[in-house]
Every structure is written in structure tokens, then in C-alpha cells.
Amino acid sequence: MSDNHTPYSPAQIEPKWQDYWRVNKTFKAIDCDYSRPKLYVLDMFPYPSGDGLHVGHPEGYTASDIWCRYKRMRGYNVLHAMGWDAFGLPAEQYAVRTGTHPAETTAKNVDTFRRQLESFGFSFDWDREINTTDPKYYKWTQWIFAKLYEKGLAYESKQPVNWCPELGTVLANEEVINGRSEVGNYPVIRKPMRQWVLKITEYAERLLAGIDDLDWPEGTKEMQKNWIGKSTGAELFFQVQDSEEQIKVYTTRPDTLFGATYMVLAPEHPLVDKLCASERKAAIRAYQEAAAAKSELDRSELNKDKTGEFIGAYAINPVNSQPIPIWISDYVLISYGSGAIMAVPAHDSRDFEFASKFGLPIKCILRPSEEDCQAAGLELADVLAGKACWEGEGELFDSANAEISINGLPVPEAKKKISDWLESKGIGKASVNYKLRDWLFSRQRYWGEPFPLVHYEDGSVGLVPEDELPVLLPELEDYKPTADGEPPLARAKQWLQYQHPTTGKRGLRETNTMPQWAGSCWYYLRYLDPHNDERGWDPEKEKYWMPVDLYIGGSEHAVLHLLYSRFWHMVLYDLGHVSHPEPWKRLIHQGMILGISYKDQRGVLVANDMVEHRDGKHFHKESGEELTMLPAKMSKSLKNVVNPDEIIERYGADAFRLYEMFMGPLTEVKPWNTDGVEGVYRFLHKAWRMIIDTQSGELAAEISDEAPGDEAERLLHQTIKKVSEDIESLSYNTAISQLMIYVNETSRSAKRNLEHMKTFVLLLSPLAPHIAEELWQRLGHKETLAYEPWPKYDESKLKVAEVEILVQINGKPRGRIMLPMEADKDEMISLVQKDEQIAKLLTGKNIIKSVAVPGRLVNIVVK
């Protein structure tokens, strides 16, 4: 037989089974099959970069694949598909440099990714493959945008935005890190530009409330909560002295109102010009201009040293009618709250810093307890004298006027009482604020979804009619922004011109494009019905498959993608297009896979090609200095990137999958070590030899129908139990370890039961599907094992008559004796005390207490 490769040969059997699965559409998900429970397992789809897959991608994909294969054998109708998040900057930058159309680059990269993913044997339903850059896909991205627009959730705004000159585009706040672009690490400046913005803040409360019910990692839920950043407090009004104007402030500490000694407005606050005294105008103008010109980078660098200017006006503190000076400073942000604060330097560290620098009064009105003070390393006297800032709990004092007193109250009660009073006086009320800002949704790029919008000559803006979707990207010669800073689409002179089909109104198309997040916001819905040209997805299919039962992907998307997508989904839910308010029931993050790296004595990382290995030690090739090994993020510069293609070529996909799962718990960070692949590779060889005689290619001579012994039965049923439980809890590392134990034990035995071998192959199959299919076939089956029922274990087969019990005296192990399995606690204790060895150790001692744990141990406490 030509394909009867006698030794284990992944290079032969893996392509064979990948072909089989493809040709037979083994993993086709059946829509609306109500005879079986459904299971929707989703992976975060990749951006198909020119570098191809790295070892991090297949980690999550392997984990979800094992889960899918296991669940199919458990009778589930599984939806598992793959696609491409293919709009993005690299293809566009490549286009700017070379003139190659991004679609061309993208298609090439997608082919590489598809080939690589297929080589892992993932059980995707490839008929559902999607691509966000396909007009048939982005037609519906545009459609969803239209729904948001119609619902009043999209608006234009001319605001200072994060402009990155190097990238030629604006970035969302989330894409700017310490004043530099997340992509490429280029400087970012603030520049006023016309933008499209989505009103995600309108959904802040519901997005926050929804988090509690999600089965997500606690840390991720916490991050989303912090990002939304809800705070409760009060807004109140300060009358400006000798003026009609009032200043609205937001505070979470209305209880400290009696300690407010000055006010600060953001430099951009609209009242600054109006209130500014004429002799202060020049200084204020200069400060405003400096603040406006500051890049994000400068602002964050200047964090430590506060700056500001007095505007020459005073406000009246409503509780004590004291005039307090009004300042401006960029430590107050125009975009949060009302852009103005009351400053309580005695009880807010930022205000304290500012007041100390500018010599403003610091008035303590809150007495902490001695203990709290000590715990914080402060002197109570300093706090009371305004020489130290106290932000914690305590008891209010000097906080009363003719109408109200909160003296003697602890902070929570004081907050409540003063808020009620402010409200009754009509000068304030309880209020809620969020850190979450509206979502800057446009980019000045070519390679993104065009907006289905037109700016008409009469100044109005409108959607194009739905039957004109998709609005296709025009062909361009040059992908750079225009000289006057317009996006690349402004170069498409013909495309730009628009005339409305019914009204005949003329206008110009929107030239911004959508950010990369747009396509990934709803891709899980398109998998449900990927070829539907009439609608984005069929409602019955949506009802059948949604919500996603398990979503696996990296924690780097904990806030952005996962929050934006929840927002869209909630809007679609409100509009009746989806049946659940939340898209993903359960979420898991795979841990990052690190590379091996080396550092010198100063801790500087050394690129791997500069390292020489001698006698198990590592030395710098040039300096000869001894280096220490450590795990570090894989990067081109450190030359420690592992290419999965090479691993598969050497060891096969099954070994690769097994190794990544065997490294440790799925969610932990783990260092890659190619030597470790040897171990699982040997295991696969050994499993092969357990079943196949490598001389003849027939089944191993040890295999027969003869009834298995009790030991063999127990081992098999233990293995079924352990592997089932571990796969169920995604603890693949320990499931593999149990399969290794099974093979080690069974290979030693001269008798192997045929049914046992079949069961073993089924247990192995989700983890290492190619070798399992091959062995299954050689064990006499014609069909794939993908839908074979998952093996069941028999509790009675696990029982043993006698079990070794540990005997402890005062908690120290002192002996082991065999006892009947079913002995109860009292029997165990008496049997143990009768044991000769133990009795000897107990002579002359007083037994105070004995503890027995059936099947485990007996502990005797003596004096």
C-alpha cells in the first residue's frame, strides 16, 4: 500500500488528512440544525501582515480548535470559522512606497495566512471565510454605519485631534501612547480637523452595567470598567464676583466645599476670555497658546511640574461667600466634567501641588484619625496646618454656615448632607461623569471603508440611498494625502462628485475612511451568513447561533475592540437586528508566547545572533562576556522570532499543537523553547509504535481482542476521566500529560486491547487530529473520527480493593500501609494503630487526636 508509511511520518499523513477534511467538508457548520445543541466558538481574526503567522497566533487557534473538535464528538453542532481583518496601515504604507495597490498586497498576504492556518489542521468551516476589505463585506460595515447615523449616533466635529504627521492621519486617543503613535512610535501633535465621531458615551451606562454578567477574565472586566470610568459626585455653580456669569464645576467631593480656596478653568474654557481682567489678557493669551501648541507628549512630560495663570477675577464660594481667585491651568481638562474645578488643596494632591507652587491658601477642614495618619506616614499636625495633603477619610470641621453644618460628620454622610442642601438651594445637584469619550471614527487614509455620506452644495450632509451600497473605494495612482492635508480619497476627482438619484442635489462624497476597528466590530455576525447579498445576516441564523459561546483572543484587545464591538452590538440590539444585547458570553485570553533571549551583566538584551553557546553557557560573540538566558517578547531586532512553518516542517503540525498546549496553562505567559517540541514529538512516535508495528505497517502484535486486565482497565478509565475533565476546563497541558502516562504504561505491556487502542485514539484526536485520523483508519475505520462519540468512563472500573494510606504523626510522614478502600474513618484509625511499625512509634506517647481522610491519610497527634 502506497500510503502505508510504517514509521510515524507527519509529512505524509498531515497533508493527506487536511485534504480529506477539505474535500469532504468535514467541519461544515449546519445552520439552524435544531436537532443538536449549537456551539459558536470564535477566534480573534488576524490582520494578514506580510510577515506571516508567528507562534503566538496558533496558540489561541489551537486552543479553540481542540475545544471545537471535542465538542463535536460530544454531539454539538459547532460553528468555527476564520477570516481576515485586512484593512490597515502596513498595506497602505507599502502602496505609498511602491505604488502596489493595497488589495494586491492584501490578497497575497491572505493566501500566505490561509496556507499556514491550513497546515495546522484547524477545523474551520472554510466556506465561511470572510475578508473585511471585500466590498461584499464592507457593504454591510457601511450599512451598520448608516444605522448608527440614522439613530443620531454619528456626528461631525471640528476639534483638536491627535494628528500624526509621519503617518499622515489622525489617531484615536487609544492609539496614542505617551504622545507617540502606537503604530510606528512617531510623534503626535494636536491639530484641529473635521472628524466623524460616534456617540459611544450615550451607551456608557449600559456598557458598564452589562459587564457584570459576562463570563470574562476579572482583570479584563475591571479594565473596561476603568476605561468607562464612572464617577458619582455633584455639579455646582460658583457665582463670579461682580459678574452675571456662573461657573459650573464637577466634584466627587462636595463635602470639601468649605475647603475650596481657588478655582481652575481649563485653558480652553469658554468663559476664560470673558472673565479675564484686561491687565491679565496678554499673559492668559500666551498661556492658552502655549497649551494649545503643546503636543500630547509635552503635556505628559510636564505632568510633574504644574503651570498656570491667574485670570484676574474671583468667584464666590457658595457656602461661605468668600471670594476665591480663578486660575487657568492645563491640569484641568476641557473634555472632562465641565472643564472647571473647585480646588481644595488640603484634600486633593493635584490642587495641593498647584497651591504650593503658586502660594495659594491651603485650608484643612477634614481631620483624619491618628492611626490613619500614621499608616500614611504623615503627621496629624501637618495635615491640620495645611502642610500636608489628606485625601482619605476623616471627620469634617470648620464646615458650617448659618443654614447648614456638616461639622463632626464622616465623609460619606457629609457628602450626602451637603449635596441635599445644595440641591435645595438650587445651586447644585448630584451628578455622574464618565471618563469614556466619544469615539473618533474617521481616518485620513485610503485603505479603509469609505463612509456612505455626501456633503451637499447646500451645506447639508446625508447618507447615500441604501441600494447604492457598497460605496466602493476608487482606484488611485497616489495613496498619499493631498498637499493641503486632505485625505487620499480627495484625489479621486470623479468619484468625489455625487448627484442624488431622486432629489438631484449635487455634492461631494466624504473623503475620510473608517478606522480598522470598523470591520472587526461585527465580523462574528458575518460568519453566520457570509454569502448573503440581501442583508448582513439572516435573523433566523442569528437567533440560532448567537451569542458566541467562547471567544479566544489576546488581552491587548481588552478595552478597544471588545468595547467598540459591544457598543455596535448593543445598538444593533436596540434596532432589533440581533437577539442578544451582548455578543460574547465567555471570553478567554491566551497568554503571550515569549522568545528566548539573553542579557549581559548590565541587563542589556543581546540579539540572538550575537550569542555563542558553550558547555551549556552563553557568551557574547564579541566581548566574550557571559550572558544569562531569559524570556523576552519575540522581536525582529532580538532575532528570537520562531517561525511556525519551520517547526511544522521538522516536527509536524500535531507536535506543534501539542507542544504549544503542553507548555503550560493557556492563559499564562510562556517562553518558547524548541527543545521542548522534541518531547511531544517523541510522545507521538511512541503512541504510533504502541499501535503500529513499524516493521510491517500492520497493527502491533501486542494488540488483540483478549479481555483486558483490571490494571489496564483502570488506567484507561482514569485516562478517559482525566482527559475529559481537563479538556472541558481547557487544561490541555494536564490532559496531554495523562495521555503520556497512558502511552508510557501501555507500551510496556505485552498485551494491548484493541478497543482500548481505539478509545485512546479518540482521546488523542482533538489535540493531535492528523495522527489520530490516520491511526483510526488503520484500526479499521473508513470514516473520519470527527463525529465519533466521545468515550465515557465507568466509575466502577476506577475502584481498587486496597489503597496505600499515608500515616502521619504530628503531621510528619512516618509510614505507609495498605488499607481496604472502603474502610471508614474509625476503621482506618484503629487499623493504623494496630500496625506494628506505627505502634512502635506510638509507644510511650499520649494520643491526643486522630484525623483520617478516606483513601488518603491518617494523622495521629501525640504528646
Add this chain to the structure above:
RNA sequence: GCCGGAGUGGCGGAAUGGCAGACGCGCUAGACUCAAAAUCUGGUAUCCGUAAGGGUGUGCGGGUUCGACUCCCGCCUCCGGUACCA
């Protein structure tokens, strides 16, 4: 600073109140071989001891418990996120 996660042999890790180090890598001794590879068998935390055996040991310091890697309190270190949000 704040929030989250993690610290166990030479290395990856296992054990979530009951024999710490399963399983794997590496190392090591032996078998097979002319030899090597592959394979198989044994050993491999540490200290004392020839051995039998005993002591110590899960980042550090306390505590709860018959019993703690596991639970509680207080620290330290590393990793990830976030940062003037009033």
C-alpha cells in the same frame, strides 16, 4: 501612583487544605550497537550520612489548622494595563 496577574528543581510546569516537584526538557549511568542515531531501563530539589535513615525546602515575615504551595494579615520582586478624569 492606581488597577490587574504572577513568584515552586538547572528549565517549562503539576498539585487549590491531605505524601511538593506529576508530565516533559536537560543532565547522567546502563542495555542494544563494530560505532553512532533511534529506542529501552534506572537516577536526577537540597543538606547530613558509606548506608538504612533523618533534617530543610514552594519570593520574605507573621497567623489560622491535626495538617498550608494552597486560606488570612503585612511586605518584596517581576510582568501587563493605566495615568492630572477633579
